[in-house]
Structures are given as structure tokens and as C-alpha cells.
Amino acid sequence: MALLEVNDLRTYFHTREGVVKAVDGVSFKVEAGETVGIVGESGSGKSVTCYSLLQLIPQPPGRIEGGTAKFGDLDLLSLGESEIRKVRGKRIGLIFQDPMTSLNPYLKISTQLMEPLLIHGKISKKEALERAIAELDAVGIPEPEKRIHSYPHEFSGGMRQRVMIAMALITRPEILIADEPTTALDVTIQRQVLDLIKSRQEELGTAVIFITHDLAVVSEVCDQVNVMYAGRFVERADVKTLFSSPRHAYTRALQRSIPALQSRGGKLYTIPGLPPNLAQGIEGCAFAPRCPEHEGMPEHSAVRPALTELEPGHWVQDCPACLAVKLTA
Amino acid sequence: MSYLELQNLTKHFTKREGWIGSGTTTVKAVDDVSLRIEKGEILGLVGESGCGKSTLSRLVMQLLTPTSGSVVLEGERLADLPPNEIRKRRRDFQMIFQDPYASLNPRMTVFSTLSEAILTRKTELKSDRKGLEAAVSGLMERVGLDSRYIRKYPHEFSGGQRQRIAIARALGPEPKLILADEPVSALDVSIQSQILNLLRELRDELELTMIFISHDLSVVRYIADRIAVMDEGKIVEIGESDAVFDSPQSETTKLLLSAIPQIR
Numbered sequence: 001m002a003l004l005e006v007n008d009l010r011t012y013f014h015t016r017e018g019v020v021k022a023v024d025g026v027s028f029k030v031e032a033g034e035t036v037g038i039v040g041e042s043g044s045g046k047s048v049t050c051y052s053l054l055q056l057i058p059q060p061p062g063r064i065e066g067g068t069a070k071f072g073d074l075d076l077l078s079l080g081e082s083e084i085r086k087v088r089g090k091r092i093g094l095i096f097q098d099p100m101t102s103l104n105p106y107l108k109i110s111t112q113l114m115e116p117l118l119i120h121g122k123i124s125k126k127e128a129l130e131r132a133i134a135e136l137d138a139v140g141i142p143e144p145e146k147r148i149h150s151y152p153h154e155f156s157g158g159m160r161q162r163v164m165i166a167m168a169l170i171t172r173p174e175i176l177i178a179d180e181p182t183t184a185l186d187v188t189i190q191r192q193v194l195d196l197i198k199s200r201q202e203e204l205g206t207a208v209i210f211i212t213h214d215l216a217v218v219s220e221v222c223d224q225v226n227v228m229y230a231g232r233f234v235e236r237a238d239v240k241t242l243f244s245s246p247r248h249a250y251t252r253a254l255q256r257s258i259p260a261l262q263s264r265g266g267k268l269y270t271i272p273g274l275p276p277n278l279a280q281g282i283e284g285c286a287f288a289p290r291c292p293e294h295e296g297m298p299e300h301s302a303v304r305p306a307l308t309e310l311e312p313g314h315w316v317q318d319c320p321a322c323l324a325v326k327l328t329a
Numbered sequence: 330m331s332y333l334e335l336q337n338l339t340k341h342f343t344k345r346e347g348w349i350g351s352g353t354t355t356v357k358a359v360d361d362v363s364l365r366i367e368k369g370e371i372l373g374l375v376g377e378s379g380c381g382k383s384t385l386s387r388l389v390m391q392l393l394t395p396t397s398g399s400v401v402l403e404g405e406r407l408a409d410l411p412p413n414e415i416r417k418r419r420r421d422f423q424m425i426f427q428d429p430y431a432s433l434n435p436r437m438t439v440f441s442t443l444s445e446a447i448l449t450r451k452t453e454l455k456s457d458r459k460g461l462e463a464a465v466s467g468l469m470e471r472v473g474l475d476s477r478y479i480r481k482y483p484h485e486f487s488g489g490q491r492q493r494i495a496i497a498r499a500l501g502p503e504p505k506l507i508l509a510d511e512p513v514s515a516l517d518v519s520i521q522s523q524i525l526n527l528l529r530e531l532r533d534e535l536e537l538t539m540i541f542i543s544h545d546l547s548v549v550r551y552i553a554d555r556i557a558v559m560d561e562g563k564i565v566e567i568g569e570s571d572a573v574f575d576s577p578q579s580e581t582t583k584l585l586l587s588a589i590p591q592i593r
């Protein structure tokens with residue numbers, strides 16, 4: 001049985017503009033120790049997917065409309081507040097793009113690192129401090145026994161990200177959710193943080209759900225990849241297959257637009273237009289308005305296409321046009 | 330004669346040490362930088378965060394006074410000019426920043442933001458509402474924004490569209506030099522290419538000279554004719570884009586190249 005099994009998750013926001021179907025029927029599994037990527041443009045529903053699992057959606061306006069998320073014998077979506085608290089930050093850790101959203105600027109790192117140990121476990125202060133120092137050491141903070149008494153602002157951006165990783169992993173969670181952890185960082189610091197997440201994951205056997213808008217980053221860290229568009233997954237495959245034989249037009253276009261893969265000189269390939277406004281309701285294939293057209297290609301699906309399994313483990317939204325279209329220039 | 334020349338440009342910041350603050354340390358944010366930029370050229374400036382890129386661009390913009398060295402524009406040392414002349418020249422320099430949300434006034438519509446920028450040059454439009462509106466619409470279309478959105482506020486646009494507004498605002502005063510400080514670093518990869526294409530098109534059409542700052546060599550490679558690599562305030566390598574990318578000479582350049590995520 002998978003460590004986590006999400007089935008038909010739907011999270012909507014009820015706003016004045018209308019109902020925003022941010023996550024509209026998403027299913028996926030996470031096996032122990034593996035890294036599952038969710039990749040897509042801003043606003044596609046990646047963060048809402050993950051925050052729904054931990055019941056971190058502001059309600060109202062948000063509401064989990066349906067679905068299940070089986071984690072052992074629990075359904076995360078139907079747990080009460082006191083029960084989800086035992087999972088959140090303990091069995092499932094979280095790291096964000098901006099470390100300051102999880103670090104309290106007014107508290108010393110020591111207090112913040114020890115807190116989850118003291119809350120969740122039966123452990124003395126002295127032991128907690130020792131574990132906290134060891135955790136800082138493990139994420140590559142120099143002189144951890146000294147630095148642990150500093151405040152968050154005394155660390156550089158990259159170092160803060162390391163502290164946040166230490167904080168998320170100190171309870172030895174079974175799953176780590178990493179929401180664009182390197183998006184705000186320099187490429188050189190990004191490289192260090194990616195390497196750190198990978199090595200800690202190998203040492204501890206943690207499963208990771210890795211969210212990013214950057215396909216190149218996905219290819220470095222993920223085993224399985226889900227490509228998200230307008231609240232749904234349009235394609236899922238293991239990372240090798242996704243890069244060697246992407247099928248959906250959106251996946252192919254995303255891959256094509258990675259700067260590092262494009263040749264110099266001439267125009268860069270871009271995906272025209274913008275993702276759809278989710279408040280306006282989508283009929284048929286959501287990618288149709290941005291999909292290139294050419295002679296002889298089939299029509300886009302008139303109903304929202306379902307995710308179907310093309311080959312074992314390779315799933316794609318069944319829209320004839322998106323599967324057949326040839327991308328030009 | 331080069332369009333812009335930096336001669337031994339240096340900027341030191343002095344910082345208090347510790348809480349009680351008896352000692353001080355000096356940060357050599359920009360340390361003896363000399364380079365030339367030709368008219369119509371795009372110079373890429375890359376380096377890790379903290380290496381001095383933004384300080385260098387603020388020195389060029391005359392927003393900071395150098396500790397030593399000078400900025401020479403078309404053969405004239407800017408520091409030698411009287412203040413009103415410097416102000417005139419400064420209109421020719423415009424900046425674009427990383428975070429368009431922070432750099433746009435949230436309470437101003439696109440129309441107000443862009444008309445303010447246009448009026449710094451075309452003062453005659455002040456009393457010509459129709460003409461001003463046409464100029465704003467023209468500018469919006471120039472950067473790929475639908476001019477129907479002229480009355481909208483920044484929060485009503487996506488990140489990429491906001492960066493287009495910021496670019497339009499920079500173009501308003503009809504500048505000759507654009508300093509773009511990490512203009513795509515906060516954008517989705519898919520949107521980055523759109524903005525890079527736009528900047529290059531604008532350079533070609535308007536004969537702009539541009540300094541394009543980024544920490545990401547894979548991005549700079551497309552847009553820049555030449556690349557200067559910075560480390561601890563110094564230029565450690567400079568050359569044609571392809572040469573820097575394909576046969577890096579300095580350790581800094583090699584490090585920046587090895588950090589680019591690779592498709593396995």
C-alpha cells in the first residue's frame with residue numbers, strides 16, 4: 001500500500017468573482033522514500049493541493065469539496081483539528097519558498113527547533129537541544145552549537161533555507177512537502193539546497209512532494225512527476241519517461257521553454273497566452289486556447305478530458321488535439 | 330568613443346561591527362570596475378547574490394556616489410556636470426527591477442503610472458488628454474499588453490504582465506540606456522522567455538543600450554551580446570556571450586555554469 005494515496009481531491013474558493021476551482025479532481029500516490037513532483041505555472045493549484053492535505057486552506061473562502069487522502073489508516077481530509085495537528089509538522093513536514101513564513105523572527109533558532117520535539121515527544125530539554133544542534137550540523141550550518149542561539153535574521157537567505165529544512169526534518173516526518181523551496185534563490189544556492197534535500201532524504205528515507213514551476217529542477221530531484229494545469233493533472237510519468245517521451249502538448253511546450261535547452265540566437269520558444277481564469281469555469285480541454293493549431297490536427301476534447309493510462313505508469317489527459325499537435329518554432 | 334564607460338568605479342560601504350559597535354568593517358561592494366559598453370549593446374552582468382551587481386547599477390544610475398572612479402557617458406564625466414545637466418542625462422537612464430509588484434504603485438492605474446512616465450519627456454501632452462491616452466495605449470501595445478486594461482490596477486495583472494507594465498514605464502521617458510536588475514528572476518520559467526524576447530525586440534527597434542543583471546547564466550546567455558562576471562565587487566571575466574558560456578576562464582564562471590539545473 002502506498003504511504004499516501006490522494007483520490008479525487010477538490011478544493012474550491014468561493015469568491016465574489018465566482019467559484020475558483022483551484023484543485024478540481026486530483027489523484028496521486030506517494031510511495032515511501034520517493035520524490036513526487038508537481039510542476040506547473042503559477043496559479044495552477046500546486047500549493048492548494050498540498051495545503052489541502054494538511055487542512056491549511058483558509059475557510060472561508062476555501063473549502064475541500066471532496067476526495068480522500070489516505071495516510072496509513074487516516075483520511076487526512078476528514079480529520080478533526082486536534083488529529084491533523086498530530087500529523088502536521090510531525091509526520092508530514094513542510095518547507096516553503098520564503099523561510100520567514102515558517103521561522104518566527106522574534107524567537108531564537110534553538111527555541112524553534114526544539115519546540116516540535118518538546119510538543120510531540122517525551123524528551124528532556126537537554127536532549128532536545130542536543131538533537132537540534134545535531135540537526136543543524138546535518139544541514140551544513142557551521143558551528144551549530146554557537147549558531148543555534150542566533151535569530152533568523154542573522155542568517156543569509158540560503159542558510160535560513162537550511163534552518164527551515166532542519167526544522168521540518170527534526171521530527172523525522174514520513175513525508176516532506178517542499179513548496180518551491182528554491183524559487184527565490186540564486187542558482188548557486190539553489191544547487192546547494194537541492195543537493196541538501198536529496199542527501200537528507202537518502203539518509204532518512206523521507207518521501208518528498210516537490211512543488212516547482214521549473215521543469216529543469218524537477219528533472220534533478222523527482223522520481224515521479226505530475227504536470228498540473230488549471231487545477232488538474234494533465235500528465236504523469238516517471239521522470240525519465242516524462243522527459244524522453246512527453247505526450248501532452250502542455251508538457252511538451254513547458255519542456256521546450258526551458259532556457260537551458262534552447263539554442264542561442266533567434267527567438268526563444270514561448271507558450272502563448274496565459275493560464276485560464278479559474279473563476280470563469282472551464283468547459284472542454286483547458287489548454288485549447290493556448291495550444292498551437294495546424295492543418296490536419298484533430299479537435300480538442302469538448303468535455304474536460306480524463307487522465308488515462310497510455311502505458312503502464314504513463315498517464316495523460318485524453319484530449320486528441322493535445323496528444324497529436326505538433327509544436328512549431 | 331564608447332557610449333558608456335566605467336573607469337575604476339569603486340563603492341565602499343562602512344558597517345558597524347557587533348551590537349555595541351566600536352569597530353567598523355568596510356564592504357567593497359564595487360571594487361575598481363572598468364568597462365565599456367557600446368551603443369545598442371546588451372551587456373549581461375552575472376554573479377552570486379551579494380557580489381555587487383545592484384550597487385554597480387545604482388552607481389551608473391547616479392543614485393549612489395562612488396567612493397572613487399567615474400561614469401563617463403558619451404565622453405562626458407557625469408560627476409563634472411552641473412546638477413541640472415545630470416538630471417537631464419538621468420532621464421536617458423531607466424531601471425527595471427526584479428519584483429514588479431514592489432516597484433509599481435498599487436494605488437495607481439496603468440494609465441496613471443504610464444502617463445507619469447511619458448510626461449517626464451513629452452511635457453506638451455500635459456494639456457492634451459486624448460494625445461496622452463493614445464501615447465499610453467501605444468506604449469501598452471508596444472510591450473504586449475491589451476490597451477483595454479488601461480484603467481486596471483497592478484494587482485489585477487499576473488506577474489509577467491506586471492513586468493510588462495514596469496518595462497512600459499521604463500520606456501515612457503524614451504531612455505537610451507536600460508538597467509534591468511534581475512527582471513525575470515521572480516517569474517515562471519515559461520514567462521521568462523516572453524520577457525527576454527520582448528527586451529531583445531525593444532533593443533533592436535529602439536536602439537537601446539542595456540545592462541541586464543542576473544544570477545543565472547543560462548538566462549543571460551540569450552539576451553546578452555557580452556557577459557561580465559562579477560565576484561566580490563570585481564569583474565573577474567568579460568567576453569562575448571558564447572565564449573564565456575562555452576569556454577569559461579574564471580572559477581566563478583565555472584561555478585555559475587555548474588549550478589544550472591540539468592535535464593538528466
Ligand SMILES: Nc1ncnc2c1ncn2[C@@H]1O[C@H](COP(=O)(O)OP(=O)(O)O)[C@@H](O)[C@H]1O
Binds near residue numbers: 020042048058062
Ligand atoms: N485564499 C484564496 N482565495 C481565493 N482564491 C485563491 C486563494 N488561494 C488560492 N487561490 C486560487 O487558487 C488557484 C491556485 O493557487 P495556488 O495553488 O496557490 O497556485 P500555485 O501554487 O500553482 O501557483 C489560483 O487561481 C489562486 O488564485
Ligand SMILES: Nc1ncnc2c1ncn2[C@@H]1O[C@H](COP(=O)(O)OP(=O)(O)O)[C@@H](O)[C@H]1O
Binds near residue numbers: 376377383384
Ligand atoms: N546601502 C548599503 N549599506 C551597506 N552595505 C551595502 C549596501 N548596499 C549593498 N551593500 C553590500 O554590498 C554588497 C553588494 O550588494 P549588492 O550590490 O546588492 O549585490 P547583488 O546585487 O549582486 O546581490 C553586499 O555585501 C551588500 O551587503
Ligand SMILES: [Mg+2]
Binds near residue numbers: 048179
Ligand atoms: Mg504556489
Ligand SMILES: [Mg+2]
Binds near residue numbers: 382383384510
Ligand atoms: Mg541585486
